[in-house]
Amino acid sequence: MRLAVYQPEIPGNLGALLxxxxxxxxxxxIIEPCGFPFSDKALRRSAMDYIDAVDYQRHADWASFxxxxxxxLVLMTTKGSESLFDVTFAPDDILLMGSESAGVPDEVHASAxxxxxxxxxxxxxxxxxxxxxxxxxxxxLRQTRGFPHVDT
Structure with missing residues (x-):
């Protein structure tokens, strides 16, 4: 399971996702370009002390992703035809989130x-x-039993 973020615009949201x-x-x-200056320093600042625990990849654009x-590719969209709770997920799914203000363009929407x-x-x-x-x-993760194992 992976999470993909299409051209994020708000550093705090990207940090929360990380x-x-x-x-x-x-x-x-992380599918660039981002709507804010994006560097390794900015990435560390937005993800704080969690950055070393994240498996992340930066992609220069949609084509490289x-x-x-x-x-x-599972697009989360307000224009979705199916409810989240009616879908059967697979362990190798990629959940794609669009940018905060515009979602994703038609080309990306159609490719999901x-x-x-x-x-x-x-x-x-x-x-x-x-x-x-x-x-x-x-x-x-509930459906695929993919939550991290926790020893108690």
């Missing part, structure tokens, strides 16, 4: 193997990207 991924032991693909994409949504109230537009990723990853 921390989420570190804690859940899920790799992250697609060239290295091994699993089924699945387009799913999180059910929310009709009078609400969307969830924060890191909240949505947490909900989606939790359901996907």
């Amino acid at each position: 921390r989420l991924s570190a804690c859940l032991n899920v790799g992250v693909d 697609r060239a290295n994409q091994p699993g089924r 193997d699945l387009r799913i949504r999180i059910p929310i109230r009709a009078d609400c537009r969307s969830l924060n990207i890191s909240v949505a990723a947490g909900i989606a990853l939790s359901e996907a």
Whole structure:
């Protein structure tokens, strides 16, 4: 299971996604360009002390991400045709989150193997990207029994 982020615009959201991924032991693909100055220093600052626990890859653009994409692409979108809770996930799925303001362009939307949504109230537009990723990853990891093993 991996999480991919398409052209993130808010450093704090990317940091939250990186921390989420570190804690859940899920790799992250960052598809550039980002909407903020992005460097190794900025990456360390946004992910704080979790960065060394994250398996992340930076991709210069959509084409370079697609060239290295091994699993089924599952787009999280408010325009999704299926509910998150009606989908059967696979361990090698890649959950793709769009940019905060624009989601993903039509080309990216069309290339997804699945387009799913999180059910929310009709009078609400969307969830924060890191909240949505947490909900989606939790359901996907629950289904695939992919949560990290914890010794007690």
